[in-house]
Amino acid sequence: MKKKTLPAAPLAPTPPMGWNSWNTFSWNINADLIKTSADAMVETGLRDAGYRYIVIDDCWSLRDRVKGKLVPDPEKFPDGMKDVADYVHSKGLKFGMYSCAGTHTCAGYPGSFEHEYEDARTFASWGVDYLKYDYCYKPGAADGANLYRRMGMALRNCGRDIVFSACNWGADGVHDWIRQTGANLFRSTGDIQDSWQSIERLVRSQLGKECYGGPYCHNDMDMLVVGMHGNSDNSWIAEVAGGCTATEYKTHFALWAIMNSPLMIGCDIRKMSDSTKEILMNPDVIAINQDIECRGPFCIRQWNNPEKVFALIKPLYGGDYAIGFFNFGDRKSEMSLQFYDIGLPYSSGYGLELYDCYAHKTIGKFSERYAAQIDSHDCLMFRAKVVKR
Ligand code: GLA
Numbered sequence: 431m432k433k434k435t436l437p438a439a440p441l442a443p444t445p446p447m448g449w450n451s452w453n454t455f456s457w458n459i460n461a462d463l464i465k466t467s468a469d470a471m472v473e474t475g476l477r478d479a480g481y482r483y484i485v486i487d488d489c490w491s492l493r494d495r496v497k498g499k500l501v502p503d504p505e506k507f508p509d510g511m512k513d514v515a516d517y518v519h520s521k522g523l524k525f526g527m528y529s530c531a532g533t534h535t536c537a538g539y540p541g542s543f544e545h546e547y548e549d550a551r552t553f554a555s556w557g558v559d560y561l562k563y564d565y566c567y568k569p570g571a572a573d574g575a576n577l578y579r580r581m582g583m584a585l586r587n588c589g590r591d592i593v594f595s596a597c598n599w600g601a602d603g604v605h606d607w608i609r610q611t612g613a614n615l616f617r618s619t620g621d622i623q624d625s626w627q628s629i630e631r632l633v634r635s636q637l638g639k640e641c642y643g644g645p646y647c648h649n650d651m652d653m654l655v656v657g658m659h660g661n662s663d664n665s666w667i668a669e670v671a672g673g674c675t676a677t678e679y680k681t682h683f684a685l686w687a688i689m690n691s692p693l694m695i696g697c698d699i700r701k702m703s704d705s706t707k708e709i710l711m712n713p714d715v716i717a718i719n720q721d722i723e724c725r726g727p728f729c730i731r732q733w734n735n736p737e738k739v740f741a742l743i744k745p746l747y748g749g750d751y752a753i754g755f756f757n758f759g760d761r762k763s764e765m766s767l768q769f770y771d772i773g774l775p776y777s778s779g780y781g782l783e784l785y786d787c788y789a790h791k792t793i794g795k796f797s798e799r800y801a802a803q804i805d806s807h808d809c810l811m812f813r814a815k816v817v818k819r
Contacts, residue, residue, distance in 0.1 A: 446693075449696075453622070454664075457489040464514050467484060468521045471484060475707075476711065487562065488536055500529070500552055531578060531598070543572070618642075621666075622652040629682045648691065649689070650691055651689065655679070656682060685742075718744065721752075749816060753814050756809045760807075764802070784796060
């Protein structure tokens with residue numbers, strides 16, 4: 431028997447960052463799109479900002495297996511998948527693919543049900559580093575947790591380090607059992623759409639579930655819509671003409687960052703505006719997402735507008751705290767944070783020094799509270815240091 435080598439380090443200590451083809455291109459994918467997106471990942475600076483995975487979503491294979499094996503559609507991927515993987519790797523990036531725990535993928539291509547071990551070996555032979563694993567066409571009688579355990583075990587023993595990205599949309603109480611399947615991230619929400627309503631819905635569904643994520647197994651609130659502005663081949667995703675405003679994309683990114691979601695870009699990274707680049711490559715916001723301890727935030731609501739205005743506070747490695755202020759309301763509103771509520775009473779003798787993650791500078795020291803006006807759908811994000819008053 432071949433000696434088994436352990437991975438150099440456990441996979442996905444912090445939330446994975448990358449790009450996925452689904453939000454903008456859905457079924458319109460091919461080798462050229464993937465390669466030019468890999469080029470863009472490097473040329474735009476996204477790779478150096480931390481984005482590593484280039485992930486092909488659904489619709490890459492033939493409609494049927496050939497001799498039991500998954501086969502890339504030769505019209506879309508004329509030189510096969512290893513060729514694409516090699517190209518992605520040559521750019522210093524990692525390569526991801528997609529399959530499904532059911533008999534078919536959501537778009538009706540063959541799924542990995544009863545083919546888990548064979549497919550894991552196939553993916554390993556192509557050089558795949560990340561597998562998104564969906565939940566459509568799960569036989570009614572099959573146990574979902576068991577299907578994720580199967581692929582989890584198959585991937586952990588396929589001879590290659592492959593990040594396991596479970597995608598069952600929060601169904602069947604996934605928060606309770608997913609960590610034990612070996613998954614590195616788990617979709618906890620239904621599919622995102624390029625609209626503020628969708629972003630708000632997904633956030634509300636995961637507030638209060640912060641305890642379930644953590645190092646090596648992250649709560650995935652779905653791919654980002656930042657920068658899409660209504661551009662998608664999939665009219666369901668582009669539900670609102672023009673998508674969101676730049677402010678809404680900024681807030682969406684801040685929420686995914688502080689709630690410890692993976693940051694998988696969904697726009698066409700070959701055509702990003704300066705504002706999109708600024709949002710996606712904000713080093714201070716990314717650092718909050720990538721904090722090594724991966725502690726979820728707690729929520730403090732604004733006393734006179736608790737449904738719409740709230741703060742999220744996340745302890746960071748080394749003693750700093752990330753503090754985000756969010757306004758879901760349709761008019762400007764105040765958020766006032768009493769430091770008492772986050773664990774810092776006046777009697778301590780300490781206050782907070784706030785560093786603004788958008789202005790990229792320290793705005794001052796505050797002793798008991800900090801209050802600010804926030805525009806509709808906007809946010810503020812700080813890195814707070816505990817300092818002597
Ligand atoms: C499901 C997933 C999406 C995407 C599609 C592909 O809906 O939740 O993220 O992968 O399938 O068909």
